[in-house]
Amino acid sequence: MAEEKKGFIKEFGEFVARGNVMNMAVGVIIGGAFSNITKSLTDDIISPILGLFGGANFDQYVLPLSGDAVISYGKFITAVINFLIMAFVVFWLVKTVNRIVDKATPKKPEAPAAPTTKICPFCKSEIALEAIRCPHCTSEIPKMRPASEG
Known part of the structure; x- marks a missing residue:
């Protein structure tokens, strides 16, 4: 039983040490931090600017139901804006990195x-x-x- 446990731990260690798992972990951590930046950009800069034209911040738009229950559709609009900004930035970054990699990679002549x-x-x-x-x-x-x- 102890030998199985050592084998499992060793196998798990090899799995975690692989480049793909480490790259994914770094990506998730950076993605979380980037998400906070995007949320701040939307909440603190874009929404107030858009609020100047509409008279209010998106986060304040609600649909009252009954009593204290409300549907905060303004927060949903803010989340959609966050997603679109993040998707655009990620698209731009991937496109830029691909262009740099393509230029750095020597072209093999086709046989x-x-x-x-x-x-x-x-x-x-x-x-x-x-x-x-x-x-x-x-x-x-x-x-x-x-x-x-x-």
Whole structure:
């Protein structure tokens, strides 16, 4: 039982130490901090500016139901604005990083495609690579030896 536990702990340690898990953890932490920045941008800057045109802050828009119960649809609008800002910034960041990576990555020349046709030695028409008789002049095509056989 103790040996199984050590194996499990070792396996878990290897799992956590993998780059993907660590990258994801860093991303979640940075995403949480970025979410706070985006929320502050929306709540403290954008909503008050938009409130100048509408006369009120979005967070104050509510739909009273009964008694103290209300639907705070203004807070939902603020959350949608937060999401759109965050999505735009993340899109911009990913696009910028991809552009930088593309410029830094050396381009490999594409290998030419394997030929699918050959030239008939008699009539010089283009024919299928596997052809043993030319469909144009009906000549029998001699089997060509590969260049490596010389």
